[in-house]
Amino acid sequence: MSEVKKIATRESYGNALVELGAEYPNLVVLDADLAAATKTGVFKKAYPDRHIDCGIAESNMMGIAAGLAATGKIPFASTFAMFAAGRAFEQVRNSICYPQLNVKIGATHAGISVGEDGATHQCNEDIALMRTLPGMVVISPADDIEAKAAVRAAMEHVGPVYLRFGRLAVPVINDNPDYKFEIGKGVVLREGKDLTIVATGLCVSESLAAAEMLAADGIQAKVINIHTIKPLDEDLIVAAAKETGKVVTVEEHSVIGGLGSAVCDALAAKAPTPVLKIGVNDVFGESGPATALIHKYGLDAEGIYKKIRNS
Structure with a gap:
């Protein structure tokens, strides 16, 4: 490979x-x-x-x-x-x-x-x-x-x-001829019926890998790449929430005020749904190799997978 x-x-x-x-x-x-x-x-x-x-x-x-x-x-x-x-x-x-x-x-x-x-x-x-x-x-x-x-x-x-x-x-995950970027429009990268993972930035590829791990357990996760956090693609997120009944947000950012908060705002108003926010949990970072930090803070595929399984 x-x-x-x-x-x-x-x-x-x-x-x-x-x-x-x-x-x-x-x-x-x-x-x-x-x-x-x-x-x-x-x-x-x-x-x-x-x-x-x-x-x-x-x-x-x-x-x-x-x-x-x-x-x-x-x-x-x-x-x-x-x-x-x-x-x-x-x-x-x-x-x-x-x-x-x-x-x-x-x-x-x-x-x-x-x-x-x-x-x-x-x-x-x-x-x-x-x-x-x-x-x-x-x-x-x-x-x-x-x-x-x-x-x-x-x-x-x-x-x-x-x-x-x-x-x-x-x-690089978007190297396909059908890829199209539009401000305010999310991209469905993987279909699934059991839950929706909404991710942004670095965490998108890790979320896709986590979805593969979940699939091995018989859990089919829909993965959405939200590259534009404002304006948010509320229609896509609301539709996915209604389809799967559970939403997980993943971001290399504080769980306060970022993608997770934006998604919760939209769902609270239009389609109340249980949401698990994965990100940096109201703490400052620290010095260390980037990949080691991503692992420690649970933002790699393994961390995302474990948090979803334990929720």
């Missing part, structure tokens, strides 16, 4: 920007002294006159992005999720979302898979923060193909978009 191809979605982000740069002369990329880590360095090399290094001043970078957007440019402000959503929250809120400016935020190194950088850099709260902002679109792609499609969709969307990318290489 051939080895599964793995690519970090932050790599996809940089490559997508280069491709789009050739099509859109008004695309500008901003970075906060992290071009090597966010992978926007490839855009800087291709289009040096359209890349601005703002230094270690993320809040200022968001203000610059807002100013560029006001002149008709389409800026992608790039930095770690902890700094984009956390440090610069007030500027994102007041300078970008309040005037509804056409700024895209490329937030890399999200979640505990940042690894050895530890709790201060492992942002498990960014989805919660960004989905509270009026008009903000929140996207968390599952693999390389989806990440590239998400960047293009963000470019074509008019208004603020928050794009969440990871540091760790993840399996």
